[in-house]
Amino acid sequence: MKKTKLGEFEEFVLLTVIVLQEQAYGVMIKKELEERLNTSLSVGSVQSALKRMEEKGFLTSAFGEATAKRGGKRKRIYSATAFAHKVLAEIKEIRAGLWAAMPKLSSL
């Protein structure tokens, strides 16, 4: 694997960003993940992961529109970089390889 580490939670956030496309901003990512992981997340944890990944070069971002609900503050829409896609594919491949190499377990 690459030197740049991608944590488990970060990986989830990254995948969610890709899934949500233009809708990928803080609150939306949080909601989507909460639903999928069936747990509640804090704004802090999601934001912190996003900022970290942006710094590592997995994400880029740009300001989106502002809504009344946000008190007129703009959203920041995130999108994954090509590098992120590459790393994700790599992880998937490694995992798939491992799964394939796993011996068939008995019913024990």
Place this chain on the structure above:
Amino acid sequence: MKDLIMPPRLPLKLLRFLIRRDFLEEIEGDMEEVFYDNLELYSERKAKWLYVREVLLLLLRSNLVRFPTFTDLLNTNIMVKHYLQLSLRQLGRNKADSFLNLFSLAVGIGICLVICQYVFFEMSHDRMHSEYERTYRVILDRFQDGTLQGPDLYMAHSLGVVAEEEVPDIAEHVTLYVPDEGAYVTNLEQNLPITVDGKEMLFASKRFLHVFDFPLKMGNKETAFDNMFNVVITEKVAAQLFGETDPIGKNLKIGGGASAGDYLVTGVLEDLPSNSHLQFDYLFPIENFFEYGWLGVVKREPHVPIFANYLVVHESASPQSVQQQLNRAVARYSREWNPYENMSEKVRLQPIADIHLKSETYTNADFVANKGNLQDVRSFIIIALFILCIAWVNYINLSTARSIYRAREVGIRKSIGAFRQQLIGQFLTESLVINLLGAFLGVGLAVLIIPGLNHIIGRDIGFQLFYLPMFWGCFVLAILFGAVLSGLYPAFIISAFKPVSVLKANFGGKQKGLTLRRGLIMFQFLASLCLMSGTYLVYKQITFMKSQELGMDIKKIVAIRGPKHIEVLDGGPQLTSYEGLQAFNQYSRKTFRTFREEVNRLPAISSMTGSWSIPGQAYGASVKDVRKWGAPESENRPGKMFSVGLDFMKTYGLELLAGKPFSQELSEESFVLLNEKALGTFGFTDPEGALQEKILVNDRPHTILGVVSNFHWKSLKEAHTPWLLRFVGGTPPYISIKLDAANAEESLARVKATYDALYPGNPFDYFFVDDQFDQQYHSDVQFGKLFLSFTLIAIFIACMGLFALVTFSASRRIKEIGVRKVLGASTGNLILLLSREYLWLLLGAIVLSIPAVVYWGRTWLDNYAFRTELGIDFLLVPGLVITLIAMLTVGRRTYFAAISNPVDSLRKE
């Protein structure tokens, strides 16, 4: 509707302040969106609470927060800067008031700090040892027929041995012995003997310096006690005996006392901290005492109960389990040292940190060098709080009273657009500034006061508290708390003025906050009264104790310390055998007889006697098993006994109820005198009936020769004890001489000459017995002095506040006074008019104070066996004193207001 509800303000501010600027818009937006989402799902309250939670969680993310810089602080709080500036201007404007507030706060805080340090010092006793939490002192509870006879600290050496062998959970065990008689010490190179008191010497087990971390300045704690004749001394003594030279490896000759001989100095301890309950100057190996102490007493009587035991419990073990194991072992072996069927013993472990403040009264308590008093400590904490509160109350009173003057300012500020909150902020800042300045001065004051306090109490309480960052945290919090508390009320009062009414020409009819102010003045009166009553009672009790008849006359008695060693002339008896010992005793008796005859011949001496104890001292006086001849063993009662010589009753002026005094023909150690208390305790009905009866002391019979009335050998804190005075004719440790006033100096010089001739090589030390006796009240007098000084300070601060308040209210009513005067009111009428209010408050305070001071007084007096009555004067005198002080304060000011010329006050309109 929903958009009327906003996220909570304070967390939002925090968020804006601490989140990185470049992330702020996005995150703040996210937070708001989440908040409104939650608002749809939950109640407003829950949504707000969730918001707070989210903010706190956000602030934990280090990559999202920023550290505010100083300029940030100034820029975001330009208002604060403004507040500060205004506060400082306000301080400068009312110089008198500001000075008063600042002064009372500084004194209040300073005294409070001093008391905190004092309390901390008292609490810090015996906590300097690294294992103090696991170190315990063993206390022995003795039971007779199942009833507790009282706790004791002294036990047989065998108990220590049992503890060491039978209880594996004991990590360390230390046996200590403090001799009850002194010795003299000579540096062999200089040959100048100095007298050393018994309690300055300590015999201790080898591991002593491992259990108690008294740091060694020189020497090695592993090897210091390798030899029985080694001694470790303190720095102080090293300087005294050896001056500048290195004491290690030098010889010290110890003469007399528990174990005489030549000792080798193997270590020098740093002077012992004054917050240790063990205080000593000479440390000897206890093996030496086991072997040679008192000519081998431990070998002859292995179960003699004179040792104190300390132990360290293993880290893994609990003290309760050790206590149980120890008790089981004691139950198994105690028959060896306790032959009585109906007596049983139980041990208890007392953490050494509890020794200073939580010790009970022990049958023999001299081991505790400086016993503290938890109640004194509590009293001081209350005083500290009182003083601080009085200072804060001054601030509240003055600022609410002065609110009228600031009404216009508030009106103008409000009409040009200031919010009430901003005004509150302004007034709180003022309070904060004053409090912080006061705190700053207070710390300085405390640093100045503590050395003075050390001087008064004769101990160095140090500044340890001031080195604790924790303490400063609490200190700043307390000051902030006080500042907000004392600033809040005036802030609300002043900021509530309506601009329309205050800006009218003649505003100022109604005074706000009058009830509260009255309540607070009453509180100040109440606090002053309590302190005053306390001081009065302490002094009353001390005077009572000093003036009480002692049942003996100790005035003009000089006590000379008896010789520690008696030079046996002409190769006399050797002290190695019992016969030798007897011959020595005979010699000592003969010498003393000669001495007595010589001294009695001197003109200014009316009488002299020898004794093994002097008033105010209780060394080695306890005897546990005393009963009437023929009574069963179960009748054994503890008593106190010491030996006295001829003419003891004459010298000390004891009153003989029956029988006769000792005479020269009596054989030694088998005749006793009893006091009245002993008479009852040991089952005699009347003095005459007891004469010539036999009494068993530790199973040795003594004949009762006479009965004397009760006397106070010790402080009046203690109840009368059953005393047995045994006749001994030999050379005593104390020689008491009753002097006639005339020629005292000259007589003493002649006594010295006789002493030097008969007891060569011994220092001639003497002191006045009544001085020594009064030393017992030293700590009470100290407590009284401290109480008095703190009380005076508290009353002074309260009076300054009162004075300022009266000044203010008189000036507000100056026109009223003018009109009344014009209409014919007399000066007296006017003074009464102005001070009536305060007198009522004072009266209320007096009534309220009664239950509190009576309760406190009773509890405090319970410490004393012989105590003064609370009495009606206890309620009246402090009240009168406070009334007088208050009247002087109020009266002086109102008098000047009343005699002022009405023309001056009515002219300007």
